[in-house]
Amino acid sequence: MSQQAGRQENMICNKCQIPLTLGKVTLSYLGSKFPVELFRCAKCGLVYIPEELARGKMQQVETALEDK
Numbered sequence: 001m002s003q004q005a006g007r008q009e010n011m012i013c014n015k016c017q018i019p020l021t022l023g024k025v026t027l028s029y030l031g032s033k034f035p036v037e038l039f040r041c042a043k044c045g046l047v048y049i050p051e052e053l054a055r056g057k058m059q060q061v062e063t064a065l066e067d068k
C-alpha cells in the first residue's frame with residue numbers, strides 16, 4: 001500500500017511554509033460578493049484559488065478575513 005498525500009489538504013504556503021487551512025473568504029465577482037470556503041494561509045492571508053475558480057471569468061478577488 002502506498003501512501004498518497006491528500007489532494008487539497010496538504011497545500012503549503014510558499015512564503016511561510018505552513019499548511020493552508022480552510023477559512024471563509026469573500027470573493028468579488030462582477031460587482032457582487034459572495035462568501036466561500038477556501039484554503040488560506042493563517043499567517044500571511046494568502047488565499048489559494050482552485051483551478052476551477054481561476055478558470056472562471058473572475059476579474060477580481062478580494063479577501064475579507066473576518067475573525068470573530
Ligand SMILES: [Zn+2]
Pocket residue numbers: 013014015016017041042043044045046
Ligand atoms: Zn503564508
